[in-house]
Amino acid sequence: MADYDAIVIGAGNGGLTSSCALAQTGLRVLLLERHNIPGGCGTSFCRGPFEFEVALHQLSGLGRPEKPGPLRMTFDSLGVTDDLEFVEAPDLYQVAMPDGFRLPLKTEIPQMIEAMQQKFPSEKEAIKDFFDLMGQFANDMMGAFIFRDPAPSREKYPALYTYALRDVESVLNERFKDPLLKAVFAAYWGYLGVPPCRLSFAYLAMLFFQYSEFKPFHVKGGSQAMSNAIFNKFLTYGGEARFSCGAKKIIVEKGEVKAVITEEGDEITTNYVVSNASQAYTYIHMIDPEHVPENVISEVKSRNVAVSAFTMFIGYDCEPEELGITESMNFLLSDTDFSAERVINNMWNVGIRDDFMAFSCYDIADPDFSPPGKCQTNTVTLKYGEPWLNIDPHKYHDAKFRCADEMLHRMEQIYPDLRKHIEEIEVATPLTFMRYLGHSGGSIYGYEQLIKDSMFFQPKRDSPIKGLYFAGGWAGDCGFEPTLNSGKAVAKSIARQLGK
Numbered sequence: 373m374a375d376y377d378a379i380v381i382g383a384g385n386g387g388l389t390s391s392c393a394l395a396q397t398g399l400r401v402l403l404l405e406r407h408n409i410p411g412g413c414g415t416s417f418c419r420g421p422f423e424f425e426v427a428l429h430q431l432s433g434l435g436r437p438e439k440p441g442p443l444r445m446t447f448d449s450l451g452v453t454d455d456l457e458f459v460e461a462p463d464l465y466q467v468a469m470p471d472g473f474r475l476p477l478k479t480e481i482p483q484m485i486e487a488m489q490q491k492f493p494s495e496k497e498a499i500k501d502f503f504d505l506m507g508q509f510a511n512d513m514m515g516a517f518i519f520r521d522p523a524p525s526r527e528k529y530p531a532l533y534t535y536a537l538r539d540v541e542s543v544l545n546e547r548f549k550d551p552l553l554k555a556v557f558a559a560y561w562g563y564l565g566v567p568p569c570r571l572s573f574a575y576l577a578m579l580f581f582q583y584s585e586f587k588p589f590h591v592k593g594g595s596q597a598m599s600n601a602i603f604n605k606f607l608t609y610g611g612e613a614r615f616s617c618g619a620k621k622i623i624v625e626k627g628e629v630k631a632v633i634t635e636e637g638d639e640i641t642t643n644y645v646v647s648n649a650s651q652a653y654t655y656i657h658m659i660d661p662e663h664v665p666e667n668v669i670s671e672v673k674s675r676n677v678a679v680s681a682f683t684m685f686i687g688y689d690c691e692p693e694e695l696g697i698t699e700s701m702n703f704l705l706s707d708t709d710f711s712a713e714r715v716i717n718n719m720w721n722v723g724i725r726d727d728f729m730a731f732s733c734y735d736i737a738d739p740d741f742s743p744p745g746k747c748q749t750n751t752v753t754l755k756y757g758e759p760w761l762n763i764d765p766h767k768y769h770d771a772k773f774r775c776a777d778e779m780l781h782r783m784e785q786i787y788p789d790l791r792k793h794i795e796e797i798e799v800a801t802p803l804t805f806m807r808y809l810g811h812s813g814g815s816i817y818g819y820e821q822l823i824k825d826s827m828f829f830q831p832k833r834d835s836p837i838k839g840l841y842f843a844g845g846w847a848g849d850c851g852f853e854p855t856l857n858s859g860k861a862v863a864k865s866i867a868r869q870l871g872k
């Protein structure tokens with residue numbers, strides 16, 4: 373008999389929910405994590421009196437208890453909902469520009485429409501029509517995919533068939549005139565890391581649908597509390613884990629998984645492996661090449677590694693109001709140019725000038741998030757890892773400091789008093805994400821979700837190697853909700869195979 377029924381490699385969202393769901397069915401599961409804490413991106417770290425959230429800005433798909441979304445259903449089925457406290461965010465997002473433009477959006481669609489129509493009265497009808505289109509698109513997606521229509525057609529799902537493979541920029545250009553209005557709608561591109569001209573309209577429509585239908589949430593204690601709750605549940609179901617223990621090799625014989633070798637050199641036998649690492653890393657570095665079918669390598673090579681991030685975590689000696697922060701989620705724009713040329717140049721550039729930024733203050737929705745009388749912000753801009761790898765190591769700290777200063781300068785254009793209230797500050801570059809996640813390029817979104825690799829054409833979660841599965845952002849859409857749900861789905865497939 374094998375040492376374990378299944379071994380899960382990586383304790384990111386996908387690894388945590390897959391290991392928890394597998395252990396819940398009574399299987400003997402071992403979770404291996406290279407870092408010393410569970411969560412992957414879903415972690416926190418402490419500096420002075422602050423516990424900083426690493427990644428989670430807005431949790432999607434949770435829904436209120438009386439109207440649960442897919443993620444709440446996953447948590448319910450794993451038995452972790454009661455171990456967590458969720459805080460609903462009152463606002464969707466605010467777009468803010470240095471010239472004083474502010475547009476805060478609430479989470480109800482009629483309020484969003486009203487706020488946009490007030491700012492852009494000449495495009496009143498177009499705004500209403502666009503929300504109708506996004507609503508229709510989301511309904512079509514539900515009918516065709518969620519309810520798995522066996523005979524979908526253009527007649528039944530016209531919005532889906534017309535817009536699924538259209539890019540965000542062209543749809544916005546077709547519908548609106550004002551570049552600022554287009555920039556307000558396009559802002560969610562930052563959550564996908566793909567410029568609007570390469571991003572499927574499906575993502576924009578589904579983000580607006582998800583956040584208005586199921587509302588954006590935070591977790592009390594941050595995403596680390598969520599990761600810990602899933603991990604603790606895994607232990608109560610009898611699961612075992614090793615931290616600071618990477619998986620080095622997956623042993624395959626005659627096309628079937630046989631064992632995992634850890635970085636410590638232990639060989640542990642199993643017939644099922646769930647990898648939360650990327651397919652590229654798993655197939656190329658962990659499995660001997662003679663066992664990897666060629667078509668798998670070509671499939672992996674056809675995808676691009678997504679962008680990483682430059683992130684600034686700041687703790688302040690005052691409440692958010694004193695800094696002029698009124699919304700929990702903000703997109704800071706320097707102007708309305710979101711062309712591919714601008715966005716891609718910025719992502720490849722070691723420097724922060726007119727970059728698009730996501731700026732969160734968790735204390736708005738949850739006043740207890742930071743110690744009394746204090747607050748914290750998390751500012752992210754998207755950067756590819758490669759230019760950071762090319763920096764002479766002796767000049768890395770200078771580059772990091774310069775970017776941090778430029779980022780602060782941009783934030784001060786919107787919130788002028790920030791700098792004098794800083795108590796703690798920490799910065800993560802793409803190299804930080806490379807080190808902590810072990811992903812190539814420090815990717816925070818798996819493979820790039822270009823239209824050709826969008827939700828309609830995603831890599832399979834299983835593999836031609838019997839017993840090998842994938843969970844997490846490299847095997848589907850990125851983000852907390854999709855990756856948490858992916859682990860549950862993979863566990864279900866394995867449990868079914870094992871007659872559980």
Ligand SMILES: Cc1cc2nc3c(=O)[nH]c(=O)nc-3n(C[C@H](O)[C@H](O)[C@H](O)COP(=O)(O)OP(=O)(O)OC[C@H]3O[C@@H](n4cnc5c(N)ncnc54)[C@H](O)[C@@H]3O)c2cc1C
Nearest residue numbers: 382384385386406412413427429430618619844845851852
């Ligand atoms: C700065 C930032 C902001 C974000 N904001 C949001 C947001 O607001 N909303 C949202 O929905 N999403 C957001 N995301 C994205 C989201 O966090 C990720 O998509 C998601 O957490 C990825 O989960 P995953 O399952 O793919 O695992 P990952 O988080 O990628 O974790 C993989 C784990 O596997 C481990 N591992 C890798 N290789 C090995 C090995 N060989 N052996 C053992 N362990 C290994 C790693 O150490 C890591 O713990 C953000 C991410 C970042 C970084």
